[in-house]
Amino acid sequence: MSLSTRQKQILQELQQSQGVLTSGHLAQHLDVSVQTIRKDMNELNDLGLLKRVHGGVCLPTPNDNLSFSNRELQNSAQKQQIAQLLVNHLPEQTSIFLGIGTTPKYVAQALLDHSGLTVITNNLNAALVLSHNPNISLHLAGGAVRHSDQDTVGEITTDFYRQFNIKIGVFGVGGLNAKGELLDFTPEEAALNRAIISQSEQCWLVADHTKYGRYAPVVSATLNDIDRLFVDKPTVALKKLCQAKGVEIVSADDRSHEQKE
Incomplete structure (x- = not known):
């Protein structure tokens, strides 16, 4: 609107x-x-x-858990930038999990021309976007539909994720604190992210700069579980935290990440 x-x-x-x-x-x-x-x-x-x-x-307030449509309006340019950064690093002919949230939807939009891709997701918007490319093998997880978040959650959804062995897990979080904990708003969200982490060879976190220092009540994982963080403009504190945790930061400020691997 x-x-x-x-x-x-x-x-x-x-x-x-x-x-x-x-x-x-x-x-x-x-x-x-x-x-x-x-x-x-x-x-x-x-x-x-x-x-x-x-x-x-x-x-x-920054800690309000807004609906999908509301969050989609916030920092949209930065999220699109993050999505393109990630796609530039994604190999052809690979498989990915694509988690819940608005940034993964932008990732889906950037993936439309990617060849030979297999995508497993519970993100209804991402699935709808990717369904327009018949050359993408797309698997949508069932479960309870969250109308405000436009996704599926629950044990059925989490069990569906556990069936797969995926190359790269891509997901977002509600927040990231100074201890390096990845935070979500509900246990169901946290369970899905843990399933992505356990069933992926590599884990790539997508988060715009506002997620650092943002509160959410459920700890889903830590930065130690992540291989790469894709972010628009990392703060000095976030850079130091990722360095201490051994996490590679990929951002628009780093010109060495412009070319696709």
């Missing part, structure tokens, strides 16, 4: 205020009716771009 000029102005006001703004204040500032502002606020709330709170609206 594209935002109107007024909706963009509302978000800009919130970013500048870094607090709670009332519908009355926004209506007066933007010279429209309160009813009009409330309609905009409801639409932005449904998209996850702001949050309704007592007394008005505010920006969502």
Whole structure:
């Protein structure tokens, strides 16, 4: 969904205020009716771009677990960049797991012209994208559908993953803390990532820079389980952490990773 000029102005006001703004204040500032502002606020709330709170609206916190469609709007350019970096490193005629999340969907889009690929995924959006290429061998895991996340989860899904022996496991996380722990929001998400790790010869983590320091309650793995981290712009702290854990960082800042292996 594209935002109107007024909706963009509302978000800009919130970013500048870094607090709670009332519908009355926004209506007066933007010279429209309160009813009009409330309609905009409801639409932005449904998209996850702001949050309704007592007394008005505010920006969502970094730790809020937003829906797939909401997360897809955030840092989309960086996620596309990460996806292309990963695909540049992916060999032809290989097999991959493609985990849940918005960055794996962008990976799927970048993979459309990759030849001889076998993909196992529970990411409904990634599967839909890849289904347009009949030369990709695509396996979609069944299970309970999470409507907000647009994927499948549960023991059925995890058992499906355990049937495969895959060259490269590609997945994202809810967060990454300073101890090098990979964090997810639910035990089901964590179980899927652990299944990917156990059934893959190599594990490649995709995460934009906002994931470092972001809180999520479930520990799914550690950086010690990862071979490569694909990120848009790693901080100094993240670089040091990956070096200590023996994880290779691939980022747009590193020109040595431009050519496909």
